[in-house]
Amino acid sequence: MSVPAHFTPQRVLVIKLRHHGDMLLTTPPINALHQRYPQAKIDVLLYKETRPMLEAHPAINQIFIIDRQWKKEGTWQHIKHEWRLLRQIRRQKYDLIINLADQWRSAFLTLFSSATVRIGFDYDKRQSFFWRMAHPTRVATTHFDKLHTAEQNLSALSPLGITTTNVQASMHYHDEDWQYVQSTLQAKGVSKSWVVIQPTSRWVFKCWTDEKFAALLETLASTDYQLILTSAPDKYELQMIANIMALSKNKQVISLAGEFSLPQLAALIDHSRLFIGVDSAPMHMAAALNTPCIALFGPTKLTQWRPWGSNNRVIWAGDFGELPDPDSINTHSETRYLSSIPLEIVADAARSYLND
Numbered sequence: 001m002s003v004p005a006h007f008t009p010q011r012v013l014v015i016k017l018r019h020h021g022d023m024l025l026t027t028p029p030i031n032a033l034h035q036r037y038p039q040a041k042i043d044v045l046l047y048k049e050t051r052p053m054l055e056a057h058p059a060i061n062q063i064f065i066i067d068r069q070w071k072k073e074g075t076w077q078h079i080k081h082e083w084r085l086l087r088q089i090r091r092q093k094y095d096l097i098i099n100l101a102d103q104w105r106s107a108f109l110t111l112f113s114s115a116t117v118r119i120g121f122d123y124d125k126r127q128s129f130f131w132r133m134a135h136p137t138r139v140a141t142t143h144f145d146k147l148h149t150a151e152q153n154l155s156a157l158s159p160l161g162i163t164t165t166n167v168q169a170s171m172h173y174h175d176e177d178w179q180y181v182q183s184t185l186q187a188k189g190v191s192k193s194w195v196v197i198q199p200t201s202r203w204v205f206k207c208w209t210d211e212k213f214a215a216l217l218e219t220l221a222s223t224d225y226q227l228i229l230t231s232a233p234d235k236y237e238l239q240m241i242a243n244i245m246a247l248s249k250n251k252q253v254i255s256l257a258g259e260f261s262l263p264q265l266a267a268l269i270d271h272s273r274l275f276i277g278v279d280s281a282p283m284h285m286a287a288a289l290n291t292p293c294i295a296l297f298g299p300t301k302l303t304q305w306r307p308w309g310s311n312n313r314v315i316w317a318g319d320f321g322e323l324p325d326p327d328s329i330n331t332h333s334e335t336r337y338l339s340s341i342p343l344e345i346v347a348d349a350a351r352s353y354l355n356d
Helices: 020-024 029-038 048-053 073-093 104-111 129-134 149-155 175-187 210-219 235-247 262-270 280-287 343-354
Strands: 013-015 043-047 062-067 096-099 118-122 135-140 196-197 226-229 274-276 293-299 311-318
Touching: 013 029, 013 104, 020 048, 020 280, 029 043, 029 149, 043 048, 048 062, 048 262, 062 073, 073 104, 104 118, 104 129, 104 196, 118 129, 118 196, 175 262, 196 210, 196 262, 196 280, 210 235, 210 343, 226 235, 262 280, 274 280, 274 343, 280 293, 311 343
Parallel strands: 013 043, 013 096, 043 062, 096 118, 118 135, 196 226, 196 274, 274 293, 293 311
Antiparallel strands: none
16 A cells, blocks of 8 residues: 555654664654654654663654563553553554564554554565555565665655655753763763773673773773773673773773663763774664764674764674674674674774874
8 A cells, every 4th residue: 555645644653662772773764754744743662671762852752662571460461551552552643653663563553553554564574464454555675684774764764755865863862961971970080081982782792802892991091081981780791891990901991881871871972082882772872973983793784783874983803703694693692703803903993083
């Protein structure tokens, strides 16, 4: 089914149910929708834990959440939560729903939303009558392996005839987030510019070695800027940061690991001279904030997940040794596939930004 001619929606819902980095990469279509339909109210449905990635976005009217903890409350309570969410969505009387997700749950909500126009992706694994009913307008996924995730998301707008050339991702935070960061830095004695280094990821196989990050801290030691380590508050990530600091001879490094919310971390990155990190949500945040970014990659699908922007450099472990196929990776593996990346390559890339 095609979109009606001169279609101008007043109420729009964008659905994406994935991780933090995925949510940040929904901002290109959100930004494009807002530019094309400035009068429209744009809502988003996402997983509860990813809300911080979008909660400060000025173009988003309202955020609906799915809490993955609902299922732990028992079957009846879970059904009540889902039914309440469906009723909330139906009450909005959406003109347009763009479902960027591939879950059956998202298709169910889309189908019963009563939205006039419902757009989804024509996934090979979703060739069913129900999926077609939920999404009368479907966008081909044939060339997704050649597209960045942001480009995949933007392709969902093609039935609307929206121009998506040079559409950027964006990460937003509130003034109070920056104020909190400033007070924290002041308390830590930071009185000069800084470089943010995030060695951690929720998956260890995406990480460089602790020894090389420790050596990098020594190599980049300077009186011109402060080196700041960050991470999520996860116990394993905090242990990794502690180990890196213990291994490094540079004792001027400051750890703010686990101390910031994602919007606060965005404020820190936004005002930094440089971000150095692995394939993670903060890396995508740095790219979206247009902060100079050095991203270390291993056996990840580089085409889909490289930093989306122009102010960055990717250093890929595959240029220095053999890597397994990304689809074969056990995500719980403790193997550090980035270990082949030489220290000097990363240090030289950092100097190229810091000495400009």
